[in-house]
Amino acid sequence: MLLDEGNQFIRSIYLLRDKIPSHHIFPFSIPVIKHLDELVFHPNVTFIVGENGMGKSTLLEGIAVGLGFNPEGGTLNFNFASYESHSNLHEFLRIARGVQRPQDHFFLRAETFYNVATNIEELDAAPSFGRKIIDSFGGKSLHQQSHGESFFATFIHRFQGNGLYILDEPEAALSPLRQISMLARIHELVNEGSQFIISTHSPIIMSYPSAKIMELSENGLTETKFEDINHYTIMKQFFDDKDRLLYHLFSS
DSSP: OOOOTTTOSEEEEEEOGGGOSOTTSTTTTSHHHHTOSEEEOOSSEEEEEEOTTSSHHHHHHHHHHHTTOOTTOBOTTOOOOSSOOOOSGGGGEEEEEOSSOOSEEEEEEGGGHHHHHHHHHHHHHSOOSSOOGGGGGTSSOGGGSOHHHHHHHIIIIIOOSSEEEEEESGGGGOOHHHHHHHHHHHHHHHHTTOEEEEEOOOTTGGGOTTOEEEEEETTEEEEEOGGGSHHHHHHHHHHHSHHHHHHHHHHO
16 A cells, blocks of 8 residues: 555654754754755655755654664664764754654665674574564575675565564665666556655656655755756766767866
């Protein structure tokens, strides 16, 4: 069942500006926070896109930690820390939840997914009478697969539907073909009542139809159309006239 505005899991976030100690310290100095008031999410898929350094990952981390996720990723049950590097942004966000609660949930961060895989192995190595955690990821050690294979195993096996999924640059280890396959998996999960909040640089992934696309710049977040995103226009220019672009690039 598709979620709509009446039953989506996360409706919006609101920045508690009156609590901010200073806009000159991190994370309040980055563009996304300097200009943030309220961000309203699509019931199904919301993309947060933009250049490096605008604060996409910091924003997603703040949302995820505010919801109870481990800063390095995993489900709500993961509780480990390889390196305490997350900001305290979550303390300054008010998250408006819907009436419905997700039955599944996962926070995937490309840069710390290795740590999640390691924690799974450590937990499964401990004596237990229950099912091993890795079984819900397809049964094969994530460390015995390539980075891309372990990512994809998570999408296919661990994401079960009727869930809230927060993904930070999930394309990092995926080939273009795998990114297209990921689009199909997102669509399956959306039709099974899931909501996605995704930070990405991939024009393939952000092409998902009917999604809400928020583009980050020095001026803050702006809702935009797929064809107007910088990532799309740059890639289109490149493939439409690669030789001309490369000529000017190398001549300069």
